[in-house]
Amino acid sequence: MDIDKVFKALADPTRRRLLDQLHSESGQTLTALCEHMDMSRQAVTQHLQQLEEANLVAIVWQGREKLHYLNPVPLHEIYTRWIEKFEHGRLDALHNLKQRLEGDDNDKT
Amino acid sequence: MTKPDFVYVTYIATTPEKVWQALIDPALARQYWADPKGGCARVNVSDWQPGSRWEHQRLDGTVDILGKVVETTPPSRLVITWARPTEVEDEAKHSRVTFDIEPYSDGLVRLMVTHADLERDPEMLKGISGGWPIVLSNLKTLLESGHALPGSPVAS
Numbered sequence: 001m002d003i004d005k006v007f008k009a010l011a012d013p014t015r016r017r018l019l020d021q022l023h024s025e026s027g028q029t030l031t032a033l034c035e036h037m038d039m040s041r042q043a044v045t046q047h048l049q050q051l052e053e054a055n056l057v058a059i060v061w062q063g064r065e066k067l068h069y070l071n072p073v074p075l076h077e078i079y080t081r082w083i084e085k086f087e088h089g090r091l092d093a094l095h096n097l098k099q100r101l102e103g104d105d106n107d108k109t
Numbered sequence: 110m111t112k113p114d115f116v117y118v119t120y121i122a123t124t125p126e127k128v129w130q131a132l133i134d135p136a137l138a139r140q141y142w143a144d145p146k147g148g149c150a151r152v153n154v155s156d157w158q159p160g161s162r163w164e165h166q167r168l169d170g171t172v173d174i175l176g177k178v179v180e181t182t183p184p185s186r187l188v189i190t191w192a193r194p195t196e197v198e199d200e201a202k203h204s205r206v207t208f209d210i211e212p213y214s215d216g217l218v219r220l221m222v223t224h225a226d227l228e229r230d231p232e233m234l235k236g237i238s239g240g241w242p243i244v245l246s247n248l249k250t251l252l253e254s255g256h257a258l259p260g261s262p263v264a265s
Binding site for chain 1: 154223242
């Protein structure tokens with residue numbers, strides 16, 4: 001899948017809210033999702049469509065009900081490609097900062 | 110069918126047969142099926158006949174998870190139950206994992222993993238939710254590049 005679609009899908013507050021909704025309760029219908037959204041059913045449908053095209057939302061049919069699931073697999077791919085490899089330096093910096101600050105505290109007491 | 114608790118989808122540039130083989134063949138599974146907490150790989154061992162037992166083993170043979178094979182339709186659908194070794198007799202606590210493999214456009218294969226009936230075991234729910242995305246990403250990398258991930262148990 002196209003990673004550009006994933007970033008584009010994430011670059012919108014409404015779509016991120018929909019993902020949050022699905023994270024708190026996965027497997028929701030359009031009607032259930034609309035209850036939390038202050039916009040038309042049609043607008044929510046379009047946002048969900050974009051999330052689906054980016055593979056961030058997966059659909060499962062249960063009888064006649066269309067259930068929307070958060071699919072975290074593309075997020076994991078972004079994590080390994082764009083976050084994990086930059087993380088080590090930052091964690092070291094935080095660790096050093098923590099040591100310095102806590103060291104100062106220790107000096108005062 | 111009960112409503113699934115988790116659904117994971119990945120698209121892989123490969124064939125359904127190769128995805129199927131990667132799920133059931135320990136020689137392939139050990140190259141990508143990483144423990145979410147790092148450390149040694151896991152493989153799935155069974156004769157894959159409906160009704161047979163399957164085991165999710167570490168390379169030293171320790172069994173972490175096991176269950177029954179419910180449905181085997183190569184190369185498109187595999188359904189298994191999922192339980193801790195201590196709860197193998199207590200079927201009320203077993204959850205269910207389904208692998209659906211189907212050809213998609215542009216030479217891609219769509220692999221969908223659904224995990225259902227996890228509400229019977231909230232601890233298991235926490236444990237697996239971080240694990241599947243890692244396993245599926247690693248599987249995709251292995252099948253598309255032919256290489257195990259750096260840092261995976263057999264990469265070096």
